[in-house]
Amino acid sequence: MKKHIVLLPGDGIGPEVTQAAKKMLEAVAERYQHTFTFESQEIGGSAIDSQGTPLPEDTIEACKKADAIFLGAVGGPKWDHLPGHMRPEKGLLGIRKQMELFANLRPVKAFQQLLHASPLKPEVVAGSDLLIVRELTGGLYFGEPSERKNNGTQVVDTLAYQKHEIERIVEKAFESARVRRKHLTSVDKANVLESSRMWREIVEEKKHDYPEVTVEHMLVDAAAMKLVTNPTAFDVIVTENMFGDILSDEASVLTGSLGMLPSASIRTDGVGLYEPVHGSAPDIAGQDKANPLAAILSVAMMLKHSFQMEEEAEQVEKAVADVLAERFHTSDLSISNGVKVSGSVLAKKVVEQLSTSDTTENIMRCYV
Numbered sequence: 616m617k618k619h620i621v622l623l624p625g626d627g628i629g630p631e632v633t634q635a636a637k638k639m640l641e642a643v644a645e646r647y648q649h650t651f652t653f654e655s656q657e658i659g660g661s662a663i664d665s666q667g668t669p670l671p672e673d674t675i676e677a678c679k680k681a682d683a684i685f686l687g688a689v690g691g692p693k694w695d696h697l698p699g700h701m702r703p704e705k706g707l708l709g710i711r712k713q714m715e716l717f718a719n720l721r722p723v724k725a726f727q728q729l730l731h732a733s734p735l736k737p738e739v740v741a742g743s744d745l746l747i748v749r750e751l752t753g754g755l756y757f758g759e760p761s762e763r764k765n766n767g768t769q770v771v772d773t774l775a776y777q778k779h780e781i782e783r784i785v786e787k788a789f790e791s792a793r794v795r796r797k798h799l800t801s802v803d804k805a806n807v808l809e810s811s812r813m814w815r816e817i818v819e820e821k822k823h824d825y826p827e828v829t830v831e832h833m834l835v836d837a838a839a840m841k842l843v844t845n846p847t848a849f850d851v852i853v854t855e856n857m858f859g860d861i862l863s864d865e866a867s868v869l870t871g872s873l874g875m876l877p878s879a880s881i882r883t884d885g886v887g888l889y890e891p892v893h894g895s896a897p898d899i900a901g902q903d904k905a906n907p908l909a910a911i912l913s914v915a916m917m918l919k920h921s922f923q924m925e926e927e928a929e930q931v932e933k934a935v936a937d938v939l940a941e942r943f944h945t946s947d948l949s950i951s952n953g954v955k956v957s958g959s960v961l962a963k964k965v966v967e968q969l970s971t972s973d974t975t976e977n978i979m980r981c982y983v
């Protein structure tokens with residue numbers, strides 16, 4: 616199969632983890648005789664520096680023509696003083712919005728090999744395997760007005776949704792639950808917010824179309840607590856943009872590190888942007904310390920969701936699990952008797968594992 620992939624390395628550790636993702640895609644192409652072509656474009660702080668805007672036209676055009684997009688990370692202290700519309704993060708928000716990538720899938724799975732890497736008790740973490748379905752192009756992130764008023768003495772951000780925007784993300788979550796363990800937790804703040812009360816109504820309406828899926832509603836504050844006390848109680852979580860952002864970083868604690876969480880930002884026709892959940896990690900950028908596994912697992916999601924390459928995706932996940940089983944890890948993970956290596960060495964090990972592994976072995980299913 617021929618596929619054209621746009622790479623958006625971005626800032627901080629973004630280029631480091633994008634390099635790992637590209638190497639993995641090249642290895643998959645070689646092993647399975649696909650032709651993947653690549654094109655790099657600028658976004659975020661690096662685009663501000665060279666082109667004066669966080670989302671250049673060329674980047675948008677290239678993304679619109681691509682079969683899939685991979686993004687490293689954007690942002691960093693160098694650009695923190697800039698006004699809101701000029702920040703690196705606006706580039707990422709802009710590409711999500713312009714491409715209508717409304718469904719952000721964030722799988723959180725505790726690898727057996729990393730149960731002791733989490734600060735939580737291994738018996739709490741064991742068996743955690745959940746999917747956060749985060750609404751990505753609405754809510755507080757995009758509502759108008761969002762401004763300071765009255766000589767800077769007043770400020771407003773707006774949490775706004777159209778009914779169809781809630782319906783499509785809720786449908787996506789039900790579809791995901793249907794092929795998983797058939798349990799959906801809708802997370803909201805319906806005891807306070809009108810938008811959450813409408814969200815709840817829509818989930819109640821839609822559940823009749825998915826009788827095989829059990830549904831529960833949970834307030835976001837309680838959900839935050841339950842995620843770290845009883846994570847195995849969750850299968851699929853559906854929630855609005857801001858709640859999903861916060862809960863997903865919290866859920867990364869189950870896996871041992873934020874550097875383990877992949878994500879897919881997709882729309883109904885399968886077009887997608889694949890991005891690790893983590894940011895540009897300015898504290899470790901340029902030191903070859905970044906954990907590349909979130910990026911590599913995001914490649915697996917690209918293979919599955921945009922290219923329908925199920926076997927290839929599963930082999931990438933298996934390569935990650937195998938390398939972790941050999942106790943290789945980056946410094947963000949603590950593994951007793953582990954072998955601490957740099958980010959590029961860890962990526963090389965996983966790529967080599969994919970290139971040499973026996974594909975007839977039993978495949979471990981990690982992500983849906």
Ligand SMILES: NC(=O)c1ccc[n+]([C@@H]2O[C@H](COP(=O)([O-])OP(=O)(O)OC[C@H]3O[C@@H](n4cnc5c(N)ncnc54)[C@H](O)[C@@H]3O)[C@@H](O)[C@H]2O)c1
Pocket residue numbers: 628687688689690691692704707873874875890891892893894895896897898899904905906907909947
């Ligand atoms: N998708 C994105 O582009 C994205 C996501 C989140 C944050 N950001 C941006 O990144 C910048 C830094 O934000 P932050 O520090 O709050 O969040 P962050 O995710 O960049 O880092 C949080 C902590 O996790 C660690 N970490 C993150 N990824 C890691 C990896 N792959 N390997 C090892 N350790 C890792 C960092 O070293 C840091 O200690 C900000 O400008 C923010 O806006 C971008």
Ligand SMILES: CC(C)[C@H](C(=O)O)[C@@H](O)C(=O)O
Pocket residue numbers: 690704707708860892894
């Ligand atoms: C960088 C930022 C705009 C982004 C978000 O809040 O969506 C990030 O935190 C994420 O989780 O992808």
Ligand SMILES: [Mg+2]
Pocket residue numbers: 860861864892
């Ligand atoms: Mg985030």
